[in-house]
Amino acid sequence: MPATPIKRDSYHHGDLRAALLEAGEAVLSETGVAGFSLRQVARKVGVSHSAPAHHFGDANGLLIALATDGFRRFLTAMQRRRDQAPEEIRERIFASALGYLDFAQSSPALFRLMFNGDVCGPANQTLEQASHASFMHLADDVSALRQKSALEDASVMADVLASWSTVHGYADLLISGRMDTVQGLTPDEQEAFFRQVFMRVIA
Amino acid sequence: MPATPIKRDSYHHGDLRAALLEAGEAVLSETGVAGFSLRQVARKVGVSHSAPAHHFGDANGLLIALATDGFRRFLTAMQRRRDQAPEEIRERIFASALGYLDFAQSSPALFRLMFNGDVCGPANQTLEQASHASFMHLADDVSALRQKSALEDASVMADVLASWSTVHGYADLLISGRMDTVQGLTPDEQEAFFRQVFMRVIA
DNA sequence: TGTACATCAGTGAACGCGCGTTCACTGATGTAC
DNA sequence: TGTACATCAGTGAACGCGCGTTCACTGATGTAC
Numbered sequence: 001m002p003a004t005p006i007k008r009d010s011y012h013h014g015d016l017r018a019a020l021l022e023a024g025e026a027v028l029s030e031t032g033v034a035g036f037s038l039r040q041v042a043r044k045v046g047v048s049h050s051a052p053a054h055h056f057g058d059a060n061g062l063l064i065a066l067a068t069d070g071f072r073r074f075l076t077a078m079q080r081r082r083d084q085a086p087e088e089i090r091e092r093i094f095a096s097a098l099g100y101l102d103f104a105q106s107s108p109a110l111f112r113l114m115f116n117g118d119v120c121g122p123a124n125q126t127l128e129q130a131s132h133a134s135f136m137h138l139a140d141d142v143s144a145l146r147q148k149s150a151l152e153d154a155s156v157m158a159d160v161l162a163s164w165s166t167v168h169g170y171a172d173l174l175i176s177g178r179m180d181t182v183q184g185l186t187p188d189e190q191e192a193f194f195r196q197v198f199m200r201v202i203a
Numbered sequence: 204m205p206a207t208p209i210k211r212d213s214y215h216h217g218d219l220r221a222a223l224l225e226a227g228e229a230v231l232s233e234t235g236v237a238g239f240s241l242r243q244v245a246r247k248v249g250v251s252h253s254a255p256a257h258h259f260g261d262a263n264g265l266l267i268a269l270a271t272d273g274f275r276r277f278l279t280a281m282q283r284r285r286d287q288a289p290e291e292i293r294e295r296i297f298a299s300a301l302g303y304l305d306f307a308q309s310s311p312a313l314f315r316l317m318f319n320g321d322v323c324g325p326a327n328q329t330l331e332q333a334s335h336a337s338f339m340h341l342a343d344d345v346s347a348l349r350q351k352s353a354l355e356d357a358s359v360m361a362d363v364l365a366s367w368s369t370v371h372g373y374a375d376l377l378i379s380g381r382m383d384t385v386q387g388l389t390p391d392e393q394e395a396f397f398r399q400v401f402m403r404v405i406a
Numbered sequence: 407t408g409t410a411c412a413t414c415a416g417t418g419a420a421c422g423c424g425c426g427t428t429c430a431c432t433g434a435t436g437t438a439c
Numbered sequence: 440t441g442t443a444c445a446t447c448a449g450t451g452a453a454c455g456c457g458c459g460t461t462c463a464c465t466g467a468t469g470t471a472c
Contacts, residue, residue, distance in 0.1 A: 040251075214450090
C-alpha cells in the first residue's frame with residue numbers, strides 16, 4: 001500500500017480530500033472507531049491539524065464520506081466478480097457473494113463502519129443511495145432467478161434477504177475471527193466451502 | 204430499566220463489580236465504543252473515577268468482562284426460546300435463532316462488542332469459552348438434525364455455518380437499520396417473515 | 407498581456423476539556439490470638 | 440468476648456496528554472477588466 005505523500009513543494013496539497021480519505025481508512029483500520037481522530041489523520045497526511053475541517057467539517061463528516069466511498073467500492077467488488085462468472089444466474093449470484101467477501105476481508109474496518117449504523121445513522125442522502133445501490137445489485141439478480149420482482153413478492157424478498165443475511169453473516173463472522181473451520185484452508189478450499197454454504201440458500 | 208443506585212450509606216459499595224458492568228453496558232449503548240470511558244462509567248455508578256481500576260484494571264478489561272457476560276446471557280436467550288419450542292428439531296433450531304435475534308435487538312451495542320473482535324481479540328480464555336459455548340448450542344442441534352457430528356462431517360459443518368451466518372447476518376442487518384422490509388411489520392409478522400428466510404437454510 | 411482583487415486552501419498558536427494513570431490517604435472488613 | 444492488625448475497597452488531588460474548536464494569518468489560484 002503506497003504511503004500518502006508527506007512532502008510537497010507547494011503550499012497547497014493538490015488533492016487533500018482524496019489523501020484524507022485514504023489516510024482516514026488507514027487510521028480506521030489501525031485504531032478502530034474508538035481511537036479515530038481528525039488530528040491523527042491530518043498527521044498521517046502531513047498537513048496541519050485544522051486543514052481537514054475545510055473538507056469534512058468534523059470527524060463524523062470524514063467517517064460518513066469514508067462509508068459512502070466504501071459502498072461504491074463495495075458495489076464494484078461485487079460487480080467485478082459477477083462479470084467474470086458464467087452466464088448461469090446462480091453462478092452470478094454466487095460470484096457477487098464472493099465479491100462481498102472480498103471486500104469485507106480486504107477492508108474489514110471499513111466494512112464494519114459501513115454496517116455499523118452508529119456513526120453513519122440516517123440523514124445522509126448520498127450515503128443512503130450508495131448503500132441502497134449495493135442492496136439492489138443482489139436483489140436484482142435474485143429477482144431474475146425467481147423471475148419475479150422482490151419488491152412485489154414477499155417470497156422473493158425472503159429469498160433476497162436469505163442470501164443477503166447469509167453472505168453478510170458469513171463475512172462478519174469471518175472478519176471477527178470466529179470461523180475456525182475455514183482458518184486453515186487454502187483460498188480454493190475456502191471458496192469451495194463457502195459455495196457449499198451459500199448454495200444451500202439459493203438452491 | 205432501573206437506575207444504578209447513586210447513593211449509599213456505607214463507604215464501600217457492596218457490589219461495585221456488578222454495578223460497573225450494568226453501567227458499562229448502558230454507557231456502551233449510549234455512546235458506542237468510540238465514546239466509552241472508565242470515568243463515565245464510574246460517574247454513572249456514583250463512585251470515584253479511580254475505583255473501577257480495582258476490579259477491571261483498565262477500560263479494555265471492563266469491555267472484555269462485558270463481552271464475556273454478554274455471551275452467557277446470549278446463550279441463555281437462545282436456550283429460553285428453545286425450551287419453549289415444540290419437540291421437532293427444526294422448530295427448536297428456529298427457536299434458538301429467534302433467541303439470537305431477541306438478544307441482538309435488546310442489546311445491540313453489546314452484541315456488536317461481542318462480535319467485533321477489535322476490543323476483545325484473542326488471549327482471553329474465559330471469553331473464548333463463553334463464545335464457544337454459544338456456538339456449540341447451535342452446532343449440536345444442527346448435528347442432531349443431520350444425525351452426524353458437525354465436527355466430523357464437512358457437509359454438516361456447512362449446514363451449521365449456513366444457519367449461523369444467516370441468523371447472524373439477519374441480526375446484524377436488523378440492528379443496523381437496513382431491513383426496510385421488516386420495519387413496518389408487527390412482531391408476529393416479523394417472526395413469520397424470518398421463518399420464511401431461515402427455513403430456506405435448514406429445510 | 408498585465409494588473410488588481412476576491413476567493414479558496416492550508417497554517418499554527420491558543421484555549422479548554424475529558425481522559426488515563428499515579429499515589430498517599432481513609433474507611434470497612436475479616437482474622438489471629 | 441475483646442483487641443490488634445493486615446488486607447481490601449474506595450477517595451480525591453495531581454499530572455500530563457491528545458483531542459476538537461477557534462481565529463487571525465498567509466500562500467496560491469482564478470477571474471475581471
